Each structure stands twice: as C-alpha cells, then as structure tokens.
Amino acid sequence: MKTVPPSGIRRFFDLVSEIDDVISLGVGEPDYVTPWHIREACIHSLEQGETSYTSNFGLIELREEVSRLYTRKHGVYYDPGTEILVTTGVSEALDLAIRTVVNPGDEVIVVQPSYVAYIPSIIFAGGVPVSVSTKMENDFKLTPKELESAITDRTKAVIINYPNNPTGATMDRGDLEAIADVIVEHDLLMISDEVYECLTYEGTHTCFSSLDGMRERTILLNGFSKAYAMTGFRMAYALAPPEIISSMMLIHQYTMMCAPITAQIGAIEALKNGEAEMQKMIREYDRRRHLIVKGLNDIGFDCFKPKGAFYAFPSIPDTGLSSDEFAERLLNEEQVVTIPGSVFGETGEGFLRCAYAASRNDIKEALERMDRFLGRL
Amino acid sequence: MDKQTRDILEILGEDARVSHAEIATLANMSEKDVTGTIQQLEKAKIIRRYKTVIDWELAGEEYIYAIIELKVRLERKEGYQAIAERLYKFPEVRSVRLLSGEHDISITVRGNSMKQVAFFVAEKIGTLDQVYSTATHFVLKTYKEDGLILDEPEQVKRLPVTP
Ligand SMILES: Cc1ncc(COP(=O)(O)O)c(C=O)c1O
Numbered sequence: 307m308k309t310v311p312p313s314g315i316r317r318f319f320d321l322v323s324e325i326d327d328v329i330s331l332g333v334g335e336p337d338y339v340t341p342w343h344i345r346e347a348c349i350h351s352l353e354q355g356e357t358s359y360t361s362n363f364g365l366i367e368l369r370e371e372v373s374r375l376y377t378r379k380h381g382v383y384y385d386p387g388t389e390i391l392v393t394t395g396v397s398e399a400l401d402l403a404i405r406t407v408v409n410p411g412d413e414v415i416v417v418q419p420s421y422v423a424y425i426p427s428i429i430f431a432g433g434v435p436v437s438v439s440t441k442m443e444n445d446f447k448l449t450p451k452e453l454e455s456a457i458t459d460r461t462k463a464v465i466i467n468y469p470n471n472p473t474g475a476t477m478d479r480g481d482l483e484a485i486a487d488v489i490v491e492h493d494l495l496m497i498s499d500e501v502y503e504c505l506t507y508e509g510t511h512t513c514f515s516s517l518d519g520m521r522e523r524t525i526l527l528n529g530f531s532k533a534y535a536m537t538g539f540r541m542a543y544a545l546a547p548p549e550i551i552s553s554m555m556l557i558h559q560y561t562m563m564c565a566p567i568t569a570q571i572g573a574i575e576a577l578k579n580g581e582a583e584m585q586k587m588i589r590e591y592d593r594r595r596h597l598i599v600k601g602l603n604d605i606g607f608d609c610f611k612p613k614g615a616f617y618a619f620p621s622i623p624d625t626g627l628s629s630d631e632f633a634e635r636l637l638n639e640e641q642v643v644t645i646p647g648s649v650f651g652e653t654g655e656g657f658l659r660c661a662y663a664a665s666r667n668d669i670k671e672a673l674e675r676m677d678r679f680l681g682r683l
Numbered sequence: 684m685d686k687q688t689r690d691i692l693e694i695l696g697e698d699a700r701v702s703h704a705e706i707a708t709l710a711n712m713s714e715k716d717v718t719g720t721i722q723q724l725e726k727a728k729i730i731r732r733y734k735t736v737i738d739w740e741l742a743g744e745e746y747i748y749a750i751i752e753l754k755v756r757l758e759r760k761e762g763y764q765a766i767a768e769r770l771y772k773f774p775e776v777r778s779v780r781l782l783s784g785e786h787d788i789s790i791t792v793r794g795n796s797m798k799q800v801a802f803f804v805a806e807k808i809g810t811l812d813q814v815y816s817t818a819t820h821f822v823l824k825t826y827k828e829d830g831l832i833l834d835e836p837e838q839v840k841r842l843p844v845t846p
Contacts, residue, residue, distance in 0.1 A: 315844055315845070315846050318844045322843045322844055323843075330843040330844065332843060332844040333843065333844065334845045337839055338839060339837050339838075421846065423846070471846075535839075537845075589690065593690060593709035594709075596708055596709055596710070596711045597705075597708050597709055643843055643844060645844070666709075
C-alpha cells in the first residue's frame with residue numbers, strides 16, 4: 307500500500323479549498339446536472355418502492371439495453387445473461403478487470419499520459435505496471451512499435467483509453483487494427499476504457515472488441531458518468547467473454563453485491579430516451595473545444611487539437627517551471643485551476659490538463675487570466 | 684441541416700449578441716462564412732428577428748397576462764386564417780394559436796390591469812362575429828417561458844477538482 311502515493315489531483319484539491327474566486331478547469335466531469343428525465347425516472351422508482359438489491363449482474367433490463375446498444379452501434383453482440391456486468395462506475399469495473407486477469411508479478415502495460423487510477427489498480431492487484439509514452443507529434447496515439455517495445459514474457463494485458471483522459475486523443479479503426487495485430491501476436495488481453503466514447507467530435511468511435519478477433523481478448527469498460535452527466539450515480543458496465551465476466555462477477559458479488567438499483571433505473575432511462583439531450587451537451591462541448599484550443603494557442607501555448615473527451619492538453623511554454631510549479635502558481639496568482647500533466651505520468655511533464663467541461667464564460671475568463679499570468683513570467 | 688448551421692442557430696438562439704468572430708471560433712468556421720450563413724438564414728426567414736428577454740416586473744412595469752380560449756364559428760371559404768388575422772393585429776394580443784380539442788383558438792393578452800384585460804376581451808374579442816365563446820384565465824405566475832426557466836437556473840454542484 308505504501309508504494310502507492312495519493313493522487314496528485316488530490317493535492318490540488320487541498321490547495322484549492324483555501325482560495326476564493328476560483329475558476330476551475332480542473333474538473334473531470336460534466337458541468338451539467340443529469341438530464342431531468344433521468345432524475346425523474348429515479349424519483350418515480352423510489353416512489354414505487356424500488357429499493358431492493360438487484361441481481362448481482364445488474365437488472366436484466368439494463369443488460370438487455372446495453373446489449374442492444376452494442377449490436378446496433380458497433381455490430382458486436384454481448385449476451386445479456388453471461389457477458390455483461392453492471393458495476394458502480396468504470397472505477398469498479400477497472401478494478402475487477404485487473405484483479406481478474408493479473409496474477410502476482412504479471413506485467414500490465416499502461417499507455418501514458420493516462421488516467422490516474424490504472425497504475426495504482428495494477429499495484430493493488432500485485433501486478434507490475436509498465437508504462438509506454440505516447441507523443442504529441444503522433445497526436446498522442448499509441449503506435450504498434452511503442453507497444454511492442456514494452457512487451458516482455460510477463461506481459462499479460464494492455465490498458466488503453468480512447469478518447470483519452472488527459473490528452474483528448476482518439477484512435478481510428480486503422481490505428482486500432484495495428485494495435486490488435488500486436489495483441490494477437492503476443493497473445494495478450496486488452497482492457498479498453500471507452501468511457502468517453504460518446505464524446506468523439508471528429509470521426510467515429512471504434513469499439514475495440516468490434517475489431518477482427520478482438521472480442522475474445524477484450525474487456526470493454528464503459529459507463530454513464532461522462533456521456534449522460536451522471537458521475538454521482540456511479541453507473542457503468544463491463545463487457546467480456548463469459549469466463550472473464552464470471553470471474554469479475556465473483557469478486558463483485560462479495561465486495562459490491564450489486565450496483566445501486568436507483569442508479570440502474572436511471573441508466574435504463576438514459577439508454578432508452580437520453581440520446582437527444584446527450585447530443586445537445588456534446589454539441590456544446592465541441593464548441594468549447596474550439597474555443598479553448600484557439601484561446602490557448604493564441605496566448606502562447608502549443609495545444610494539440612483534442613478529438614474527444616473534454617480535455618485540452620497544451621504543452622507549457624518554456625519558462626523553466628515544471629508543470630507542477632506552473633499549475634500551482636497559476637492557481638495562487640490568478641486563481642485558475644488546471645491539473646499538471648505530470649499527474650498523468652512522467653511523460654505528461656511539460657503539459658497542463660485544462661478541462662473544458664466549464665461554461666464558455668469561465669473558459670474565456672480563465673484564458674484571460676492565463677494570458678496575464680504568462681505575461682508576467 | 685449541416686452541423687455548422689445548427690451550431691450558429693443554437694448559439695444565437697441562446698444569446699443573440701454573440702459576435703460573429705466568437706461564433707466563428709465556436710463553430711470552427713471563418714468569420715466571413717459565419718456572416719454569409721447568417722445573412723442567408725435571415726433572408727430565408729429562418730432567423731426571424733433578434734429579441735431581448737425582459738423581466739418587466741423587475742423593471743417596475745406591472746403587466747397582467749391572461750390566456751383566453753375561444754370557440755369560433757367558421758365562415759365559408761375563410762377558415763381559421765381570417766379570424767387569426769383579426770386577432771393578431773391587436774397589439775394587446777401577444778400570441779395566437781390554433782388548437783385541437785375542446786377550444787379552437789388560444790390567445791395570450793397583455794395589459795396593465797385585470798380590468799383593462801377583461802374589458803379588452805369583452806369589447807374587442809367577445810364581440811367579433813366569429814367568436815361565440817371566450818374563457819379567460821389570468822396568469823398568476825410564470826415559471827418557464829419559451830424554454831427559459833425564470834427562477835434561478837439549476838447549477839451543478841461539483842467539487843473544484845476531480846480526476
Ligand atoms: C479515463 C477514465 N476512466 C474511468 C473514469 C471513472 O469513471 P466512473 O465515474 O465511471 O468511475 C474516469 C473519470 O474521470 C476516466 O477519466
């Protein structure tokens with residue numbers, strides 16, 4: 307336990323709580339309240355007395371909706387009875403997936419900069435995390451060469467996350483097929499965290515298990531937090547072949563029992579009737595994406611144009627400050643919260659994560675303050 | 684409708700004062716294209732006009748609103764268009780809608796007092812040849828108007844930093 311430090315994001319949280327008039331680009335969640343029809347469905351279910359445990363797998367109606375969604379959208383069929391597990395957030399699904407596939411000493415490849423939970427989850431499971439770095443000049447895509455260079459005899463699985471937190475990168479079908487070839491060649495498993503799937507602004511999202519031969523090798527994680535602005539509901543699911551799901555389910559049934567029923571009912575409503583409101587939120591994120599990327603580039607950052615999620619990941623102009631110092635001074639001197647890239651792995655050093663799940667006015671104000679700050683450095 | 688046109692309409696629909704330069708950034712277009720597209724939309728009457736949402740009550744102007752449901756008798760040839768025109772030409776009438784169901788037409792009337800609105804309905808609307816009954820409902824409070832919630836809008840309560 308002692309080898310895992312608390313998340314670097316946590317430190318910023320403590321710093322921020324002491325400062326007033328803060329504009330936050332540090333929030334990794336939508337700035338929308340969950341659409342009313344979803345909340346209303348939950349309220350109604352409570353009025354109807356739906357307050358019990360559900361099947362360990364999750365409500366069958368929800369699993370059937372998820373199954374239909376994947377058939378319709380990606381042409382991959384998952385059996386609602388044996389291949390879908392409803393979890394409390396992708397966070398839980400991720401932990402279950404890693405605990406299921408990792409034996410002590412097994413190596414798991416993490417593509418960095420990456421979401422902060424991957425490496426700790428691997429260590430908690432007794433595995434050994436091995437990082438590969440993606441680069442801005444490759445649009446933060448994972449290349450087959452980079453992946454190969456990290457593989458050893460002990461490698462068990464790879465975790466990818468596209469659209470990506472923190473870079474906003476996506477990988478198209480061709481890019482992913484090249485990765486799939488490496489997975490087959492070295493007989494590996496893929497844990498694909500696709501929680502930002504719906505927030506794809508350019509091109510269309512390819513789900514990893516829809517690639518030839520990948521269904522049997524993929525644990526696909528997806529959820530409701532980002533697309534439907536449902537972070538607090540803690541709703542997600544894992545899709546995988548029956549042997550894997552049944553092992554994940556074994557841990558889940560003894561540690562979590564089942565995901566909360568109210569949230570599951572909200573998730574069913576989201577899948578049945580949530581498309582229009584989701585698309586509206588996505589159109590607005592897309593506009594903010596253009597706004598923030600142009601703004602950052604105009605004031606002197608070098609910002610890759612993110613293709614998905616809701617993060618811009620500019621490289622910091624050379625001022626001699628580390629990303630940690632830069633973010634901390636920006637917070638203290640201009641009250642703008644950003645997250646230093648180093649939090650997402652060593653390779654994130656020199657970058658800053660700016661979430662644009664914030665109102666346009668906040669984004670504009672933050673950019674002005676950042677401009678002022680850069681002028682003083 | 685293409686994506687950029689939808690972007691322009693949604694942005695202006697929410698705030699008609701956003702500059703063309705800012706729309707250009709938000710919709711990832713050139714400013715010239717934004718101006719051109721807006722001109723086309725105006726010419727095609729897709730954009731009807733730009734208006735301001737005013738809280739007259741807060742400004743000290745005491746307006747009274749009433750919704751009046753009308754049953755009408757149709758005359759040969761003329762249909763509903765003729766009666767609608769007679770109604771909407773009164774500046775006191777703020778909206779006119781043809782309805783299905785029990786009543787035929789619903790109008791919204793604005794005045795400075797209940798008495799004024801009541802007299803207007805009695806004298807100008809009730810006396811129209813085609814109108815054979817009116818039911819007047821005074822508005823006590825408006826909570827949401829044309830998609831805009833008039834109470835303080837709901838804010839998401841988030842922590843300032845999350846992964
Ligand atoms: C890449 C990634 N995976 C997983 C999660 C956690 O999602 P959930 O709310 O479903 O636990 C997040 C949240 O920030 C994320 O960014």
